[in-house]
Amino acid sequence: MLYAKVNEKGEVIDVATSQSKEYTLLVAPDQPVVANILESKFSESSANTQDMLTDSDSDMMRIIEDLIDLLSEKRLIQFTELPLAAQKKLLSRKWVRGVHNGHDDSLMIDSNHDEDSQDDALI
Structure with missing residues (x-):
């Protein structure tokens, strides 16, 4: 499960694998915005x-x-x-x-x- 952090406009700005105060929105990894965030986050290594x-x-x-x-x-x-x-x-x-x-x-x-x-x- 992935949880997203959203800005004031409701746009996904970051994702995490666990839910917290900031990461509350459940998202699918195949959503384009989420996939881009994951790719940039985890392409480093x-x-x-x-x-x-x-x-x-x-x-x-x-x-x-x-x-x-x-x-x-x-x-x-x-x-x-x-x-x-x-x-x-x-x-x-x-x-x-x-x-x-x-x-x-x-x-x-x-x-x-x-x-x-x-x-x-x-x-």
């Missing part, structure tokens, strides 16, 4: 481009976490199908954020679903 990508990594991680939660809730994937290292990382991030309150088992195997499978096997 590829290190600046890498910094911009690094700044957006935490936002992307949160998007991926939310996507995994959504796919799990819709039962399109099972959390346990993910590699163990990914499971541990996702659960630790969820715990650190304070979302996991001990009752949210959305990423865990649904014990009712497993019981239903066992009941079907007995019929």
Whole structure:
């Protein structure tokens, strides 16, 4: 996400990767004015481009976490199908954020679903 700083006339004069008091307007990178600002800002060195990508990594991680939660809730994937290292990382991030309150088992195997499978096997 890119946020723009605008002047008194409402013209975009600068962009940043995070929202602040001055950078409040959400803009697309393909807008001509924004693209020109980005080109002039980051053409100096590829290190600046890498910094911009690094700044957006935490936002992307949160998007991926939310996507995994959504796919799990819709039962399109099972959390346990993910590699163990990914499971541990996702659960630790969820715990650190304070979302996991001990009752949210959305990423865990649904014990009712497993019981239903066992009941079907007995019929």
